[in-house]
Amino acid sequence: xxxxxxxxxxxxxxxxxxxxxxxxxxxxxxxxxxxxxxxxxxxxxxxxxxxxxxxxxxxxxxxxxxxxxxxxxxxxxxxxxxxxxxxxxxxxxxxxxxxxxxxxxxxxxxxxxxxxxxxxxxxxxxxxxxxxxxxxxxxxxxxxxxxxxxxxxxxxxxxxxxxxxxxxxxxxxxxxxxxxxxxxxxxxxxxxxxxxxxxxxxxxxxxxxxxxxxxxxxxxxxxxxxxxxxxxxxxxxxxxxxxxxxxxxxxxxxxxxxxxxxxxxxxxxxxxxxxxxxxxxxxxxxxxxxxxxxxxxxxxxxxxxxxxxxxxxxxxxxxxxxxxxxxxxxxxxxxxxxxxxxxxxxxxxxxxxxxxxxxxxxxxxxxxxxxxxxxxxxxxxxxxxxxxxxxxxxxxxxxxxxxxxxxxxxxxxxxxxxxxxxxxxxxxxxxxxxxxxxxxxxxxxxxxxxxxxxxxxxxxxxxxxxxxxxxxxxxxxxxxxxxxxxxxxxxxxxxxxxxxxxxxxxxxxxxxxxxxxxxxxxxxxxxxxxxxxxxxxxxxxxxxxxxxxxxxxxxxxxxxxxxxxxxxxxxxxxxxxxxxxxxxxxxxxxxxxxxxxxxxxxxxxxxxxxxxxxxxxxxxxxxxxxxxxxxxxxxxxxxxxxxxxxxxxxxxx
Amino acid sequence: xxxxxxxxxxxxxxxxxxxxxxxxxxxxxxxxxxxxxxxxxxxxxxxxxxxxxxxxxxxxxxxxxxxxxxxxxxxxxxxxxxxxxxxxxxxxxxxxxxxxxxxxxxxxxxxxxxxxxxxxxxxxxxxxxxxxxxxxxxxxxxxxxxxxxxxxxxxxxxxxxxxxxx
Numbered sequence: 001x002x003x004x005x006x007x008x009x010x011x012x013x014x015x016x017x018x019x020x021x022x023x024x025x026x027x028x029x030x031x032x033x034x035x036x037x038x039x040x041x042x043x044x045x046x047x048x049x050x051x052x053x054x055x056x057x058x059x060x061x062x063x064x065x066x067x068x069x070x071x072x073x074x075x076x077x078x079x080x081x082x083x084x085x086x087x088x089x090x091x092x093x094x095x096x097x098x099x100x101x102x103x104x105x106x107x108x109x110x111x112x113x114x115x116x117x118x119x120x121x122x123x124x125x126x127x128x129x130x131x132x133x134x135x136x137x138x139x140x141x142x143x144x145x146x147x148x149x150x151x152x153x154x155x156x157x158x159x160x161x162x163x164x165x166x167x168x169x170x171x172x173x174x175x176x177x178x179x180x181x182x183x184x185x186x187x188x189x190x191x192x193x194x195x196x197x198x199x200x201x202x203x204x205x206x207x208x209x210x211x212x213x214x215x216x217x218x219x220x221x222x223x224x225x226x227x228x229x230x231x232x233x234x235x236x237x238x239x240x241x242x243x244x245x246x247x248x249x250x251x252x253x254x255x256x257x258x259x260x261x262x263x264x265x266x267x268x269x270x271x272x273x274x275x276x277x278x279x280x281x282x283x284x285x286x287x288x289x290x291x292x293x294x295x296x297x298x299x300x301x302x303x304x305x306x307x308x309x310x311x312x313x314x315x316x317x318x319x320x321x322x323x324x325x326x327x328x329x330x331x332x333x334x335x336x337x338x339x340x341x342x343x344x345x346x347x348x349x350x351x352x353x354x355x356x357x358x359x360x361x362x363x364x365x366x367x368x369x370x371x372x373x374x375x376x377x378x379x380x381x382x383x384x385x386x387x388x389x390x391x392x393x394x395x396x397x398x399x400x401x402x403x404x405x406x407x408x409x410x411x412x413x414x415x416x417x418x419x420x421x422x423x424x425x426x427x428x429x430x431x432x433x434x435x436x437x438x439x440x441x442x443x444x445x446x447x448x449x450x451x452x453x454x455x456x457x458x459x460x461x462x463x464x465x466x467x468x469x470x471x472x473x474x475x476x477x478x479x480x481x482x483x484x485x486x487x488x489x490x491x492x493x494x495x496x497x498x499x500x501x502x503x504x505x506x507x508x509x510x511x512x513x514x515x516x517x518x519x520x521x522x523x524x525x526x527x528x529x530x531x532x533x534x535x536x537x538x539x540x541x542x543x544x545x546x547x548x549x550x551x552x553x554x555x556x557x558x559x560x561x562x563x564x565x566x567x568x569x570x571x572x573x574x575x576x577x578x579x580x581x582x583x584x585x586x587x588x589x590x591x592x593x594x595x596x597x598x599x600x601x602x603x604x605x606x607x608x609x610x611x612x613x614x615x616x617x618x619x620x621x622x623x624x625x626x627x628x629x630x631x632x633x634x635x636x637x638x639x640x641x642x643x644x645x646x647x648x649x650x651x652x653x
Numbered sequence: 654x655x656x657x658x659x660x661x662x663x664x665x666x667x668x669x670x671x672x673x674x675x676x677x678x679x680x681x682x683x684x685x686x687x688x689x690x691x692x693x694x695x696x697x698x699x700x701x702x703x704x705x706x707x708x709x710x711x712x713x714x715x716x717x718x719x720x721x722x723x724x725x726x727x728x729x730x731x732x733x734x735x736x737x738x739x740x741x742x743x744x745x746x747x748x749x750x751x752x753x754x755x756x757x758x759x760x761x762x763x764x765x766x767x768x769x770x771x772x773x774x775x776x777x778x779x780x781x782x783x784x785x786x787x788x789x790x791x792x793x794x795x796x797x798x799x800x801x802x803x804x805x806x807x808x809x810x811x812x813x814x815x816x817x818x819x
Contacts, residue, residue, distance in 0.1 A: 517802065520740065532744040551744040552799055554753065576744045578802040626795040651752065 040481060041491045043070040048511070051443050051504050053456060054113045054127055055477065058498025061108040063129055063140060068443075068454050068504060069479055071493030079138045079147045080108020080131045084594035088147075091596050092570070092605040093525075094294070096301040100134050100152050101288045109133045112163055112501040115142075116210070120167040120232050120337075120448030124509035126210045128163040128172045135159030137174050137203060139210055141296075143515045148294045151212050154287035154309055155182045155199040155219075161228040161333075165205070167236045167448070171270065172212065174201040175241055179222035179248075183285060192250035196222035199311075200241065202270060211293065216277050216310040218268065218321065221374040222248050224257070225266070227332050227398075232448050233339035235357040237271040240342050242326070242333040246373075257329065258348060262381065264323040264373075265333055265344050267360060276317050282310040297524040299602050315375025322364060323373060325381040326353050332398035332439075336407065336422055337448045341386055345396035345409065352396050352409060354425070356386035387425040392418050397438055398501075400445030402452025402482055408445075410437035410457060417457055417480065419487060431487045433478055435461040442482065443504030451506060455480040455487065458499040465492055475499060516580040518601030525603035527572035532556055537648045544569045544646070550584040550598065551576045552625040554650065555618070558633030562646035563610055565639055571596075571618075574603040585621030588635070595621045610637040703788035704755045707763045714782040715771030716805065722766055726816050734807075734814030741801040742811070748818055754793055758818040766812055773808040776800050 043049055049067030057064055061081030065074045082089030082098070089098050089106060098104050108131035116126045127140045135153040140146065153159055153174045161175030179196040181187055187195065197219045204215040223243040231238035246263045249256030276282065287309040294301040314321040324342070330353070332345035342355040363383040370380045395413030402408070405422050415436050419429040439458045443451040462476040474494040481488040520530050529535050529547040535556040538545045544567050549556045555573075563569060575584050577600040587595035588608045596604040610616070620631035638644045712718065738748075738757075745753035760769060772779050772786060776798035779786040790797065803811070 531740045533739060549744055551753075552797055554744075556744065576741075577799055578741065579800040582799070625797055 037481075037488065037490045041069040041071065041479065043067065043072070049507060051451070051454065052507050052510055053441070053443070053502055053504045054115070055456075055458070055495050055499040055502040056110045056113050056129060057496045058111070058475070058500050059109050060497030061110050061131070062496065063110060063113055063127070064496045064499075065145065066493070066495075067507075068456070069490060071477075071479060071491050073496075075145060076496060077140055077145055077147065079129060079140065080105075080110055080136065080150070082106045082594075085597070087594050087596040087604060087606070090594035090606070092607065093300040093603075096303040097147060097150055097292045097294060099290045099292055099303040100136065101154075101290055102134060105134055107133075108136065110497070110500075111160065113503045114164050114172070114446070115503045115505055116169040116205075117165055117447055118168055120236070122444050122447055122449070122505050122509065123169075124505050124513070126169075127503060128165060130159050130162035130174060132159050132177070135174065135176070137163045137172060137212065139172075139212060141210070142510050143513050144296065145514070146294070148296070149210070149212060150290075150292045151203065151214065152289035152291070152306075153199075153201050153214070154289045154306070155180070155197070155217060155285070155311075156201065158224075161200070161225040161241050164228055164230055164239075164446070166230045166239075166270070167232060169205050169207070171202045171215070171230075172205055173228060173230070173239060174203065175225040175228055176200070177224050177226060179224065182219060183287075189250050192222060193248040194222070196248070196250075198223055198225050200225065200239075200266075200268065202273065212291075214289070214306060214309055216273065216282060216312060218273065218312045218314055220266065220314065220321070221246075221376070223263070226330070229333050229335045229342070229446065231339050231357070232335050232337060235335060235339035235342075237269065238357075239268045239270050240333050240335060241266040241268065242330040242344060244329040244331075244347075260328070262325040262327045263329055264378070265326045265330065265342060265355065266376075267322045267324060267342075269320055272317070272320050273312060276312055276320065277310060281317060282312050284308050285311050295524075296518065297522055299518070299523070299525045299528075299604065319364075321376045322360070323376055323378040324355050324360065324384050325370070325378065326355070327351075332396070332409075334399040334401075334407075334446065336401050337403070337450060339448075341422055343399045343407065343409075345398060347395055347397065347412075349396070350391065352389035352392050352399075352420075354386045354388065354422075355384045359386065360384045387423075389418075389420050389425045389427065392420065392427060393430065398440060400440055400442045400455070401450050402442060402445070403450045404452060406452075408440060408442065408455055408482070408487075410440045412436050412438065412460065417455065417487060419482070429486045431480065431489060433457045433459060434465050434476075434492070435459055435463060437478075439499075439501040441502040441504055443506065445504075451504070453481070453483050454490075454504070455482045456502055456504065458495075458502060460498070466494065477502075517578055518599055520574075520576065520578060520601045523574070523601055523603060525572075525574070527570070527605060528603040529572070529574045530576075532576065535648075535650070537562075537646050539646050542567050546571050546573075546648075548573045548586075549576050550574070550586070550620070550631075552582065553620065553627035553631040555586070555620075555631065555633045556650040557648035558650050559652075560634070560646075560648045561636040561638075562644045563635050563637050564642055564644075565610055565613060565637060567610055569608045569610060569635075570605055571608065572603060572605045573598055575600050577601070582624060583622050584624050584631075586618060587621050588618040589616045597622060610635070613637055613639055703785055703792045704751075705763075706785060706788075708768075708785060709763075709765055711783070711785060712765050712767035713771035713786065714778050715775035717767045717770040717774065717808075720766035720770060720809070720812070722816070727813055730810050730813040731817050732814075734810035734812065735817075737803065737807050738811050738814055741803065745796075745799065753796055754798060755789070757815045760815055769812055769815065770805070770808045772798065773801075773803055773811060774805065 051068040078088035135156040139149040156176040158177030160177035179198040182197040224245040245257035289306040326344035327346040327349040330344040393411030393414040479491040575598040
């Protein structure tokens with residue numbers, strides 16, 4: 001006994017020695033800092049994060065929802081890509097969401113989420129995000145965190161300078177990155193210059209329903225329109241777009257589109273555009289585009305087809321567009337919260353260019369033009385320049401703002417985030433990012449009211465930051481504390497796809513409005529079974545419709561006979577639960593589609609083709625109660641020529 | 654000692670529910686069945702099932718502390734209650750026959766109106782805190798009563814409908 005005691009004491013002493021040794025080690029390096037960083041991002045079990053962050057899923061096509069400061073992933077909202085987990089794009093209800101003029105497309109490239117605003121302040125009603133590859137804009141309802149609308153953008157290719165909202169969400173915009181023949185036609189690529197066009201689209205947003213409508217397009221010269229930002233406050237009514245390839249090169253753009261010393265920021269007066277539309281100064285062009293809308297009462301999406309679009313030619317609409325010369329191949333185009341400064345991040349420039357909105361208006365008023373391009377006036381660089389941030393870093397990409405008059409810019413090549421002062425243009429701080437940040441995000445940082453506590457750097461390269469996972473490593477974001485004079489790196493966290501851009505918002509603006517269930521009484525799905533007494537099976541030729549209900553923990557019906565090889569069987573499953581967090585899932589052996597995951601009060605449908613004679617099971621795929629394992633059923637499949645009548649039941653002897 | 658008794662009771666109920674009973678017929682190929690049936694009858698002699706227990710004082714746990722029933726059944730309210738019951742409850746409760754959960758027929762002679770409404774309105778709390786509700790959960794295979802988010806007015810109407818079941 002005594003010996004054991006002695007040994008224990010011995011171990012204890014060694015342990016203390018080792019610990020204190022560690023302590024002295026870490027305090028020498030970054031111990032104090034790292035421990036407080038840990039405290040800053042620690043959200044205790046059961047407690048909630050202060051902010052929601054919506055990160056674009058890039059080439060995953062989706063939108064991910066994270067908590068800040070913890071960096072915890074809550075949900076991946078399927079938007080442009082099918083998602084078997086949620087049956088998005090697989091069940092009969094959501095298939096129309098992925099319809100386009102090119103047919104049904106299972107994938108998209110999601111880029112720039114932007115939250116709706118009222119008076120230039122985040123209102124947390126909807127979030128918009130663009131699809132770059134097959135041009136589309138989606139709207140996600142922030143009460144359900146589900147994609148409720150996707151509209152295709154015609155005359156557009158590479159929908160990149162999108163999907164930003166004006167101060168009162170009057171419009172969400174979409175701009176083409178790749179110029180194309182408009183209308184599309186068979187012509188030589190070599191004849192690009194002067195013949196290709198870049199369409200800037202304005203989608204009107206219904207202030208009550210949020211529904212989008214392709215209001216008009218402005219047909220711009222054949223440049224690449226890269227990024228955009230609405231005017232704020234004093235510059236409300238304008239939209240600014242960065243351009244590159246003003247050289248109008250059609251091959252080896254890596255070299256050929258980097259020749260001009262300056263490209264342009266296009267300043268578009270959208271209030272003027274509204275006047276021209278009202279005055280009938282538009283052309284109507286035929287255009288076929290899909291408009292997909294999901295309805296929360298029918299729990300179903302429908303596609304309608306747009307057939308034409310109103311088009312404005314800036315050469316014929318004086319005062320509509322001006323070009324602000326901006327060095328060199330600018331990417332980010334960012335307007336500060338006051339609306340006065342327009343920051344152009346010339347990717348290949350040595351300094352950051354900031355234009356003044358006031359000076360721009362003066363130059364326009366005095367008609368001080370340096371020339372014109374395709375009938376669009378070009379202003380003098382010096383006349384509109386507010387200032388430059390000298391030698392800030394290499395490869396500036398994107399800028400956001402805090403609520404104290406500071407700007408934060410990512411530098412892709414020198415791999416850092418730089419903080420600088422608006423007005424004095426002095427650099428206040430720089431912190432390395434790991435590695436090569438593209439966009440950054442401050443909650444509300446592109447609005448009139450930023451919440452300047454955290455900054456998320458969305459990095460393009462991860463390399464050695466995490467355990468390796470083969471040749472493909474995770475995508476990554478980094479959280480900085482920007483509440484003090486110096487930025488402080490708090491956390492690395494992995495993301496899905498490539499996080500091009502993100503939008504953040506205080507949780508208390510969204511969480512209280514989050515929907516918990518769908519009311520059965522409001523269920524208007526054409527195949528809903530809102531009362532258990534109506535559970536049934538109907539045959540219509542080769543189509544068999546199963547009107548099925550679920551509740552913990554059984555299906556009604558759970559025994560079905562009279563189904564035949566060659567039938568097309570529709571499972572229309574209604575979840576009769578009316579309690580929070582009780583979804584049921586269901587799938588059928590051999591179904592050539594995903595499970596459906598049905599929220600309380602919702603109806604979803606999947607199709608199953610019985611191919612083999614026998615008795616085949618289906619079951620609940622989402623653990624719902626202690627008796628979840630018992631939640632199963634059988635379908636008897638008879639030969640095609642069998643004359644067994646349809647019958648069904650639950651709990652009968 | 655008391656805990657031990659409760660534990661034994663819970664345990665035996667568990668065994669009992671495991672046996673299942675009514676679904677399995679004589680044709681069952683599982684040999685163990687006869688044994689559990691014997692146990693079941695043995696247990697039955699000494700305890701009353703939760704569903705058969707009569708407790709007309711316990712008001713349960715939840716938002717309802719007092720309900721006044723009219724001398725006569727309010728037919729309009731009962732009709733409304735029947736509609737709500739059909740939509741929201743029949744997936745688990747048949748009016749006169751045990752199904753997933755117990756049948757509501759005659760429930761007013763076994764339970765207080767308050768207990769019934771609390772069970773409808775806040776089954777989670779009832780099952781966690783009310784001893785009788787806890788036992789019922791075990792008796793019905795641990796199948797939880799779903800909270801169907803009825804309003805108090807709707808639950809009251811369902812209660813009135815229960816009065817009509819004979």
